[in-house]
Amino acid sequence: MTPAFGKRVHGEIEGSPGSIREEVLAIVSSIPRGKVVNYGWISRMMNSRISPLAVGWMLHRCPEGVPWHRVVNASGRCSTDRTGDIPQGLQRAMLEGEGVDFRLDGSLDLEVFLWDPDDE
DNA sequence: ACATTGACTTGTT
DNA sequence: CAACAAGCCAATG
Numbered sequence: 001m002t003p004a005f006g007k008r009v010h011g012e013i014e015g016s017p018g019s020i021r022e023e024v025l026a027i028v029s030s031i032p033r034g035k036v037v038n039y040g041w042i043s044r045m046m047n048s049r050i051s052p053l054a055v056g057w058m059l060h061r062c063p064e065g066v067p068w069h070r071v072v073n074a075s076g077r078c079s080t081d082r083t084g085d086i087p088q089g090l091q092r093a094m095l096e097g098e099g100v101d102f103r104l105d106g107s108l109d110l111e112v113f114l115w116d117p118d119d120e
Numbered sequence: 121a122c123a124t125t126g127a128c129t130t131g132t133t
Numbered sequence: 134c135a136a137c138a139a140g141c142c143a144a145t146g
Contacts, residue, residue: 020143039128043141052128054142060127061144071127079127086127 020050024058031070034099035115036108038074060085069094070115076107 027042039052056079059068069091073079078091092102102108 040130043128048141050143051141053126053140054128054144056127057125057143068127073127074129081127083127091127 020046020054021058024050024055025062025066028059028062028066028068028071031067031115032120033067034113036070036072036076036095036100036110036113037115038072038076038110039079040074041114042071070098072108076110078106 023046024042027045028037031037039055042055043050043052055071059066059071060083062068069080072091078095080086080091081088092106095108096102100108100113
C-alpha cells in the first residue's frame with residue numbers, strides 16, 4: 001500500500017526521507033553550540049537546492065529541538081526581530097547564553113562565530 | 121491551482 | 134552609506 005510518503009507535516013512526523021525540508025532541519029540541528037550560520041550559507045551547503053528565503057520559511061514553522069536561533073542573516077543580525085512571532089531580543093539572548101558576543105550595533109562577528117564544518 | 125507573503129542575498133543606482 | 138530591484142523557493146489562504 002502506498003506508504004504515502006507523506007507530508008504529514010502538521011506536527012510530528014514530517015518524515016519524508018530525502019526531503020528538502022528534512023535536510024535543512026538536519027543541517028540546522030547540526031550547528032554546534034556557540035556557532036551560527038546564515039541562510040545563504042545553508043543554501044550553498046545544499047548546493048543551492050533551496051533558496052535562503054525558503055530556509056527562513058521552514059525555520060518559521062520548525063519543530064522543537066531545532067536550534068533556529070543559531071541561524072542569522074548575512075549581516076550577522078537576528079532576523080527574528082523583524083517578525084512578531086518571536087519576541088525581539090530573544091534570539092540574541094539565547095545566543096549570548098551560548099557564548100556568542102554581540103557588538104554595540106547589535107550584530108555579531110561572522111568571522112568568528114560563523115560555523116565552519118572544516119574547522120570542527 | 122493561483123496569488124501572496126516571508127526569519128534572505130546580491131548587485132545596481 | 135541608503136534605497137531599490139531582481140532572483141529565489143516553500144508555505145499559506
